[in-house]
Amino acid sequence: MSLHLRELTVLCLALASAVASAQEPREPPCYPADPRQPHYVRPIVLRQSSMERVPDIYVAGGVPTILHLPAKVMARGTGIRGGARRFKLVMGGDQLLVTPMRGLAKGERFPMVVALADGTVISLSLTSAPEDQRTDGLVEISRAPENADELRIQLAAMTARAQGFEAGLREALRQQDSEAFGLAGLLAGGQAKLTSFVQVRYRHLFESANQTVSIRMFAPGPGGEHLTNLVGAVFEITNNSALPLDVSYGRALTESADVPLAARAQPRIIPSGETGAVAMVLDRAAFGPDGSEKLQLDVFAMDGGRLQQISAANLVLEDFAAPRQQPKPSAPAESHFWWPF
Numbered sequence: 001m002s003l004h005l006r007e008l009t010v011l012c013l014a015l016a017s018a019v020a021s022a023q024e025p026r027e028p029p030c031y032p033a034d035p036r037q038p039h040y041v042r043p044i045v046l047r048q049s050s051m052e053r054v055p056d057i058y059v060a061g062g063v064p065t066i067l068h069l070p071a072k073v074m075a076r077g078t079g080i081r082g083g084a085r086r087f088k089l090v091m092g093g094d095q096l097l098v099t100p101m102r103g104l105a106k107g108e109r110f111p112m113v114v115a116l117a118d119g120t121v122i123s124l125s126l127t128s129a130p131e132d133q134r135t136d137g138l139v140e141i142s143r144a145p146e147n148a149d150e151l152r153i154q155l156a157a158m159t160a161r162a163q164g165f166e167a168g169l170r171e172a173l174r175q176q177d178s179e180a181f182g183l184a185g186l187l188a189g190g191q192a193k194l195t196s197f198v199q200v201r202y203r204h205l206f207e208s209a210n211q212t213v214s215i216r217m218f219a220p221g222p223g224g225e226h227l228t229n230l231v232g233a234v235f236e237i238t239n240n241s242a243l244p245l246d247v248s249y250g251r252a253l254t255e256s257a258d259v260p261l262a263a264r265a266q267p268r269i270i271p272s273g274e275t276g277a278v279a280m281v282l283d284r285a286a287f288g289p290d291g292s293e294k295l296q297l298d299v300f301a302m303d304g305g306r307l308q309q310i311s312a313a314n315l316v317l318e319d320f321a322a323p324r325q326q327p328k329p330s331a332p333a334e335s336h337f338w339w340p341f
Helices: 002-023 148-177 179-188
Strands: 041-046 056-058 065-068 073-080 087-092 095-100 109-116 121-127 138-143 197-207 211-220 230-239 245-254 262-266 275-283 295-303 306-315
Touching: 056 065, 073 087, 073 095, 179 230, 179 262, 179 275, 197 306, 211 306, 230 245, 230 295, 230 306, 245 262, 245 275
Parallel strands: 041 138, 056 121, 065 138
Antiparallel strands: 065 095, 073 109, 087 095, 109 121, 197 211, 211 230, 230 275, 245 295, 262 275, 295 306
């Protein structure tokens, strides 16, 4: 009897201890390292520099990931490109809840754009976690405090960019008002008849598997050399290759120096099987004070990432000389005879 009583007492004490321990608050369990579990908080600090790479958000199929943003999220302008049927997206206040409908393949990415109420637009990339990372449960996205040196660098870069735009605009306006660029545009468009120029020479340069090229030289018509000191040349280029040909850049040079010129291409990119023209207009002074300098004209053509140089070399001033107008033969003088009456 005493033995049974002792065993009952031990059992009651054990049950009481178990109940007490169950009612005591416990430490939260350790989060597992399984990447499918969202129990991971990761901070992302947004820098001011535009060179900063787009941050990755590590997601997994069926696992919700919360994005905590630095300002209220705007529904308009926020979305996942190409992921309308792959993700559930819930937003409210300064938080976003992203849940993939199924797992992402290795290396698969979805661009995400988040628009904030303060006008900020944040670019993110949704992808699966690499082997050494875990799926994000909560991502705290914040802004880095403003750095005076970084702001100065950004301001200097913006100023330089604005100055470059201004210089480009001035150059475009100068070209628009320039006689040489106007003539080059007309010659490239096959409108020489609208100018004072006439064709004075023609030369077939070469024919290959990729291009057929010839050049025509132009000069002011008879008597026109007193009105302008300009001459012109037009490359006619037939694109024989299967790839488009970009002919947007040309130059002129002599043995002693580069020569200023006005160039126009029509069209700038020549489709396969088509013919285009590159016109160049320059001053006669390029041939030197005595006209003895030899000139080389180059067109740089880009064909599928390969740069080619198309050249017309050893051009002399005589190649741009208009044919001299032969004086009309004078009519024979009339003879007058006096007949006596």
